[in-house]
Amino acid sequence: MKKNNLKKTIRQIHLWLGLSTGLVVFIVAITGCLWVFKTEIESFYSDFKTVNPINKEYITASKVKEIASKENPNRTVHGVVFGQPDEAIEIIYYEAEPELFYQSLFLNPYSGEVIQQIDNMGGFFGFILKGHVRLWLPEAVGSIIVTYSVLLFFVLIITGLILWWPKKSKNLRQRIKFDWNNKTRWKRKNFDLHTVVGFYTSALAIILTFTGCVMAFGWFYYITYKALGGDKNPRFLMPNNEQIISNVDTDELRDILIPTLKKEYKNARNFELHFPENDSTSILVEVCNSDGLHYDMDYLYFDQHTLKELKPNSIYSKYKNANFADKVVRMNYDIHIGAIGGIVGKIIAFIASLLCASLPITGFLLWWGRKYK
Template identity: 25%
Template structure:
C-alpha cells in the first residue's frame, strides 16, 4: 500500500465523527441559518426599543404626586380602548416615564406605551416591540405552533452535536507551530476555498463556548423537564412564587401598587434602576410580585424580588426555594438573550450569533468543494488508462 495513502487514512472514530458532524447539519442547515439569524436580531432588542422610544422616555418632574394604578389604567383605556396591559415598568429616576407593555387581543398588536407618571398623559405608543415579538416567535417556532417548536428543538440538538463534533475535528493530532497557526488564525489572503475553511474552522472554535451556552439554554427553555432539573440543581424547588403567595380575595379592597413599586426602588433595593410587575399575576394573586433590576424585554439583569400583600401592605417572606426557582429561570433567559455580562455579554452573543449563522453556509461550501474535488482524480486516472 502506498505510504502517503496509508498516513492519510482516517481512523474509524474520526470518520464516524465527521459523518455525524456533516450529514445532520446538511439536512438541518437552512433551519439552523434561520434560527441563528433571528436569534441574533433579537440580541439588541432592548437597546433598539430605548432608541425608538426617543424623548417619550423622559418627563419633567412636576412636584405633583405620582398617579395611581387606577388612573394609569383609566387613561390607557380612554386613549386606546381594547388594549390590555401585560407589564408595568417603573423607574427610580424621577424624570423617567412609566413604560407599559400592552396588547390588543382582537388583533396582532403589541406595543410599548410611555406615560407621564405625574399627569398620566400618554407620551407615545411605540409599535417597534411587535417586530421583536414576531421575530422571537419565528426564532422559537417559525410561527408554526407546537410542530414548529419541535422542528427548532431538533435543529438545536443537531447544532449542539455539531459544535461538539466540530471541536473533535478541529483538534490537531499534533500540536506544533504549523498546527497552532492553522487552528487559530485566518489566512485572509488565501484563495476562497482556504479562506472559507478558515472562517468555518477558526471562528467556529472561537465562538464554541457561547454557541453551546445559547443552544443549551434554548433547549432548557423548550424542555420543561430540563428546566425543572436545572432549577433543582440550583437549589430551587418546583413551586413558583405564584404558587406560594396568597390568592386574590374578592371580598377585600386592593391597595394601590404604585407606591409599593417605588418603595421597592427606594427602600428594598435602592441600587436598582427599575422594577417590573406583570399584570396577569396581579389579576389572580393577593400579592404584588415586583422584580427589580435592569428590566429587559424577556429577562431582568441583576434581578431581585420583593413581594407585598396587596390588601394589608405587609411584606411577604418567600421560601428560599421558590425565590431560587424564579431567579434560575431568569438566569437561563439571560444566558439565552446575551444579558449575562452587560454590554460585553451582548456583544459576544451578537458576534457568536453571526458566526453561528454562517457556520452551516461555510460548512456546506466546504463539503461541496470536496465533493467536486473527489471526481477529478477519477477522470485523470481513466484518461491515463486509455492512453
Template identity: 30%
Template sequence: MFKKTFFQIHWFLGITAGLILSIMGVTGAIYSYEPQILKWMNSDSYTVQVQERDKLSPAQLYQHFQNQNPEMKINSITVAQDPSASSTVNIVKEGARRGYNMMVNPYTAEVLPEIKGREFFQFVQQLHRNLTVGPVGKQITGACTLMLIFFVLSGLYLRWPKRHSIKQWLAVKPQLKGRNFIWDLHAVVGTWVVIFYLILACTGLTWSYGWWRDGMYKVLGVERPQPEMQANGGRGEGSERGPRGERGQRGEGREEAGMSPESISRALDQSWAGFSTQFAGKYSTVTFNLPKKPDGEMQLSFVDPVAQHERARNNATYNYRSAEFTEVQLYEDKKLNEKIM
C-alpha cells in the same frame, strides 16, 4: 472508517441544519437588541418632559383610567425612578396573551403614542423559535439545535491534532493557501466559538423540549417554579413578552374575588407608600400586579438601579393591611445555580 463517517455526517448536517441555524442566529441577534431599537424608534413614548412635581402614584394612575373607562381591566402598573421615563399600564386586550402595555405620561396620565415596531419583533421572535410555522417549526429548530451540539463535538474530534499546542488549536495559519487555508480557518474559528455554541445550544433547548428543561433544573439543583397567574412580564418598559403568567386573565379573577375599584386603589396606595419607604432610591422600575383576591397581599417586582441583566428582577409580597413586607426575594441573594436558570 469511523472518522470518515463522522466527517460525512458533519458535512451533510452542516449544509442542511446549518441553514436553519444561520436563520436562528441572525434573528436571535436582531431580537436581542429589541429594547434599544424600540426606544430609539419611539422616543416620544418612552421619554417625557420632566415637570416640577412628583409623578402620579400607581393608585392615581389606576383611578384615572377607572374614571375614564370603567370597563378597562388593568393587570399591572409600572413606575420608573427616572423623572423622564414614562409609566406603563398593562391592560387586558384580546389577542395579547400577556396583555397590552400602554405607555402613559407619569405626570398627566396622558396615553402616549403606541409603540411602533412590536409586530416586527414578534415576527422575528417567531421566526427564531419556530420559523413561523408553529409546532412543526419548533421541532425543526429544536432538532437543529441538537445537531449544533453534534457539530461542536464532532468538529473537535475531527480536528484533534497529533501535536497539541495553543498555536495549533487557536492560531490561523495565513501561510496556507486555497482549500487548506479555508479548512484551517473553519477549524480554528470553530474552536474559538465552541464554548459559546454549547452555551447557546444548551440554553436554547430549554424552550424546545420539556425533558431537556426538566433535566437542566435537576442538574443545577434548582426547584422548578410553578406557573403563576401574574401580570408582570420579564422585561417591562413596553415589552409584551416575559417568563411569567398569562396577563390577560387577571381581570376576570378580580371580579370573581369581589375586589372593588376602591379596594384596589387603597391597596395600591398603601403598597406604594410601603415600597417607597423601604426601597427609596434602590430601584429603577417597580411593577405592581393588581391584587387577584382580597387577601391583603400585593405582589410586586422591581429592578435594581443598575441591573445585572434585563431579567434580574427582585420579587416581593407586601401586606397592605399590616403595612409590612411578608416576603422579599432579591436577585443578588440568589445562588449561582439559581441565577443561571
C-alpha cells in the same frame, strides 16, 4: 469499532445534522446577534418614553388601570412599569390566546396623558424576534423546528470538536491559525474558515446553545436547575392571599404600595406592578435593580387585602435569598444575550453569534466542494 470507522461515523453524523439544520441555525444566529443590541438601538428613536420631570406625585395605580381599560377595553393588563422621574409609565397588555396581543401604552406619570401605544411584536425587532423563535412560521410549527435544531446544533459542536482534533500533534498548529499565502486555494481557505473559526467559537457557541435550550425545553431547564443543586420550585409561582376580607378597599391599598416601595428601594431602576387576576391572587411587584439586567430583580408578593408580604417557595423571590442554583438559572437570559457582561459581554455575544452564522455557510461549501469537484 475501529478508530477510523468511529471518526467516519462521527463525520457522517456531523455532515447530515449540518445539512438538515444549517439554514435554521443561520437564521437563529443572525437574528440573535441583531437582537443583542435591541435596547441600545431602540434608544435612538424612542424619545416618547421620556417626559419632563416635575415636583409632583405619580398618578395612582387605580388611575393607571382606569386609563388602561378605557384605551383598550377587554384587553388584559399584564403589568404596569413605574420608572424614574423622567420616564413615562408603561402599561403592558399581553394575551397569548386566541391570538397574540402584546402591546405597550405609555402615559405621562404626572397627568395620565396618553403619549403613545406600540405593538411589541411589530416593527424591526418584532420581525427579528419572530424569526429567532419560529422562523416567521406559525408558532406551532416554527418553534418546534427552532428548538430541536438548536438542540442538534449542540451535538454538531461536539462532533465538530472531535473532527477538528488532528491525528498528529505536529498538525495542531495548522488547526489553530490561518496559514495562507498567495497560492492558497479557496477550498483550503474555506476549510480553515470552517475549522479554525469553529474551534475558537465552540466554547461561546456551547454557552449560547445551552442557554437557548434552557429557555426552549422545560425538561432541560428543570434538569439544569436540579443538577446545580437547586432545592426550590424552579417554576414561577404566584402565592394566594392568606385571607379574603370583604370590607377592605383593595384599590386604595394597592395605590400606596408603589410609593411605599420607592422609599424602601431607593436605588431601584423601576417597579413593575401586576394586578391580581381575582380575589384569591396576590399582588406581584418586580423590582428592577440594574439597567438592562433581569437576574438580580426582586420578586415581591403581597396579600391584596392586607398588603402583608408573602414568601413563595420558588426561585423567583428576593434576590438576596437566592442560592447558587437559583442565581445561575435566573442569569440564563442575561447570559444568552451577553448582558451579564455589560456592553463588552454584548459585543462578545454579537461576534460569537455572527461567527456561528458563518459555520453553516462554510460547512455547506465544504460539502459542495467535495461532492462536486
